[in-house]
Amino acid sequence: LVSRENNAERSMVSVRGVPIGGGNNTVIAGPCAVETPEQTLEAARMAQAAGAALLRGGAYKPRTSPYAFQGLGEAGLKILSDVRDETGLPIVTEVVDAADVELVAGYADMLQVGTRNMQNFALLQAVGEAGRPVLLKRGMNATIEEWLMAAEYIAQRGNLDIVLCERGIRTFEKATRNTLDISAVPVAQNLSHLPVIVDPSHSGGKRELVLPLTRAALAVGADGVIIDVHPRPETALCDGPQALVEEDLPELRDMASTLTALL
Numbered sequence: 001l002v003s004r005e006n007n008a009e010r011s012m013v014s015v016r017g018v019p020i021g022g023g024n025n026t027v028i029a030g031p032c033a034v035e036t037p038e039q040t041l042e043a044a045r046m047a048q049a050a051g052a053a054l055l056r057g058g059a060y061k062p063r064t065s066p067y068a069f070q071g072l073g074e075a076g077l078k079i080l081s082d083v084r085d086e087t088g089l090p091i092v093t094e095v096v097d098a099a100d101v102e103l104v105a106g107y108a109d110m111l112q113v114g115t116r117n118m119q120n121f122a123l124l125q126a127v128g129e130a131g132r133p134v135l136l137k138r139g140m141n142a143t144i145e146e147w148l149m150a151a152e153y154i155a156q157r158g159n160l161d162i163v164l165c166e167r168g169i170r171t172f173e174k175a176t177r178n179t180l181d182i183s184a185v186p187v188a189q190n191l192s193h194l195p196v197i198v199d200p201s202h203s204g205g206k207r208e209l210v211l212p213l214t215r216a217a218l219a220v221g222a223d224g225v226i227i228d229v230h231p232r233p234e235t236a237l238c239d240g241p242q243a244l245v246e247e248d249l250p251e252l253r254d255m256a257s258t259l260t261a262l263l
């Protein structure tokens with residue numbers, strides 16, 4: 001279903017009217033985690049200043065350590081929904097458990113499946129039935145074929161509104177949090193008709209790498225990027241070191257709009 005053999009034309013996915021694919025460079029930005037109403041609204045305003053058309057923000061955070069901040073849950077979804085009302089930005093947010101899909105889909109415009117859940121088949125099937133577009137991150141240990149098979153689980157349930165997201169894979173390299181597999185973008189685009197975006201924040205894991213990796217993603221032909229921004233990263237409850245700050249926003253905005261103009 002997701003293979004290009006069955007659909008030679010590349011697909012465009014619409015998230016509440018915002019296109020991903022179809023020649024657009026869509027910027028999704030926002031805080032890694034929803035912390036407070038003020039922080040989320042400030043981050044959403046930063047996202048808009050960077051030219052983002054969609055707001056990201058996690059209310060359910062799948063953390064490596066059980067002692068780390070796990071997200072605000074439904075209270076976080078309510079904050080996102082208020083910020084959408086305030087800014088007009090549709091929401092992309094992660095769901096980590098099949099049992100929560102209906103609840104999260106009640107607030108979200110796009111459901112995110114994170115790297116750690118790429119092969120959580122019950123979750124994939126549940127999001128396939130939720131009636132919302134899905135952002136499917138590549139598992140940090142997954143081959144491109146496994147990633148596309150995960151997309152197939154969603155598509156099989158009748159949902160073809162899927163966007164693939166390369167977010168870095170595990171390698172021996174320790175200088176970056178994950179290794180951005182930039183070649184996965186054209187490879188996945190050749191094998192599948194689905195749009196492919198890149199997460200330079202979770203791949204590099206460091207602020208100074210985010211703009212260079214964004215440039216690489218857009219140059220290689222990614223359909224967009226998803227980026228962490230935070231008004232005060234030093235106080236962030238999750239992944240502060242990779243969040244872009246106010247002064248980074250004009251460059252991000254210029255980069256995305258210049259490349260859109262060239263397409």
Ligand code: PEP
Nearest residue numbers: 058114115116137167202
């Ligand atoms: C995220 O985008 O909030 C996230 C946790 O990403 P990943 O699943 O790629 O680690």
